[in-house]
Amino acid sequence: MEYYIYHDFMMHVKSVIYILMGLFVLGFWGLWAFMTSRDEEIHKFPEHH
Amino acid sequence: MSTENTSKASIWTPANIITAILLVFGLIITVLRFTKGLGTVTNLDQNNPWGIWIGFDLLCGVALAAGGYTTSSACYLFGLKKYHSAVRPAILTAFLGYALVVFALHFDVGRPYRLVYPIFLQPGTTSLLFEVGLCVFLYVSVLAVEFSPAVFEWLGMKKIRNMVHKLTLPLTVLGVVLSTLHQSSLGALYIAVPSKIHPLWYSPYLAVLFFVSSIPAGLSMVIFEGTLAHKPWHHMMDKTHLDEHDGVTLGFARGASIALAAYFCVKLVALAADDNWHYLATGWGAWYLLEVVGFVLVPCLMYAIGSREKNIPLIKWAAGITVFGIILNRFNISMVAFNWQLPSSQRYFPSLMEIGLSLFVVTIGVTVYRFIVSRMPIFFEHPEYKDAH
Numbered sequence: 534m535e536y537y538i539y540h541d542f543m544m545h546v547k548s549v550i551y552i553l554m555g556l557f558v559l560g561f562w563g564l565w566a567f568m569t570s571r572d573e574e575i576h577k578f579p580e581h582h
Numbered sequence: 583m584s585t586e587n588t589s590k591a592s593i594w595t596p597a598n599i600i601t602a603i604l605l606v607f608g609l610i611i612t613v614l615r616f617t618k619g620l621g622t623v624t625n626l627d628q629n630n631p632w633g634i635w636i637g638f639d640l641l642c643g644v645a646l647a648a649g650g651y652t653t654s655s656a657c658y659l660f661g662l663k664k665y666h667s668a669v670r671p672a673i674l675t676a677f678l679g680y681a682l683v684v685f686a687l688h689f690d691v692g693r694p695y696r697l698v699y700p701i702f703l704q705p706g707t708t709s710l711l712f713e714v715g716l717c718v719f720l721y722v723s724v725l726a727v728e729f730s731p732a733v734f735e736w737l738g739m740k741k742i743r744n745m746v747h748k749l750t751l752p753l754t755v756l757g758v759v760l761s762t763l764h765q766s767s768l769g770a771l772y773i774a775v776p777s778k779i780h781p782l783w784y785s786p787y788l789a790v791l792f793f794v795s796s797i798p799a800g801l802s803m804v805i806f807e808g809t810l811a812h813k814p815w816h817h818m819m820d821k822t823h824l825d826e827h828d829g830v831t832l833g834f835a836r837g838a839s840i841a842l843a844a845y846f847c848v849k850l851v852a853l854a855a856d857d858n859w860h861y862l863a864t865g866w867g868a869w870y871l872l873e874v875v876g877f878v879l880v881p882c883l884m885y886a887i888g889s890r891e892k893n894i895p896l897i898k899w900a901a902g903i904t905v906f907g908i909i910l911n912r913f914n915i916s917m918v919a920f921n922w923q924l925p926s927s928q929r930y931f932p933s934l935m936e937i938g939l940s941l942f943v944v945t946i947g948v949t950v951y952r953f954i955v956s957r958m959p960i961f962f963e964h965p966e967y968k969d970a971h
Contacts, residue, residue, distance in 0.1 A: 534857075542857065545857065546854060546855055546856075546857050549854045549857075550851055550854050550855065553847075553850055553851060553854055557847045560843065560847075561840075561843060564839065564840070564843055564882075564886055565840075567886055567890060568836055568839065568886050568889055568890050569890075570890065571890050571891070571892075
């Protein structure tokens, strides 16, 4: 990708980082949900009895 | 007679013989370095003034000693007392790690009698090296005081032990502050050489990357060291330590997974901020992807799966891979991707004596560690101070 002025470069780079940030939020949510999914089962187990 | 034979056999174990050989070779290299100079024992030159002694002994030593501040802050600052049994082994590893960093630095810098100059006589307050030196000097002192209760318990000095024990909380806070400062400063050192490091590894975020990566490095080192220590010192571990071992491993695995994910994110942001994506399609890119995917993302997922499935062996493998990955990262920044534009004839590769000296330093660490854990209350609580924390 070619940039004619520094503003172009910054706009492109910052836009990419904003998209990445959104993906990171989803990724962290997914990671946490994955890691704790079995914990919830353990916590919920006694409630059924 | 039979007693003499038994004692002789117990001293000349394979581990002791290897230790003795490495120590003898290390001492010979030490004499050569301090009598004949750096040129005799190293491949360092004007292009590559810092080699494996900085890349491994210092950068890796400091990163892998981060288990001290991560474990003590988890236990004392975040109130996770279930990790208490891991604090002393972690503090010991951190203390030995930092003490050996200072020891190894003497070989690079030379003139050990001038060690106090940067702190007390000629402080270069505008230099990042001054900050690193000051922080390491202060943090080694903090770790020595943090570790001292184990020594006082061993020596039976109850009064002074109880006095020092009261300093635990302020020392932990100080430890976190100092670690944050110098872990990041080590990365910031390399911000000064943007033209020498390959763009995939160079980033204005190097300080952040070094600090963030030290957290999974420290947590992984605690798991890794616990795994290594479990077999030979099982008899020294009390019931509390053995009972809490799996809990510590699972809890730290979760923390390490999140920390590795955060490190991966900062790595991607660093890549995006300089728009260096096109380098990924080169040979250097393949090497970079191996580091970031193979030794950051893969152990992150292994930790996540291991903590979810309560799979301890998987977590231990993840810890080993993470420790190796951190070493690889520090090697890449300080040696492999450093001076990447130079022709191969001018590139740096450590001499056998440089590698030998690094092994010498590690051997000293392992020997002192073995001496301490075989005698002091590291894996067990001293009977007179049970539940004193």
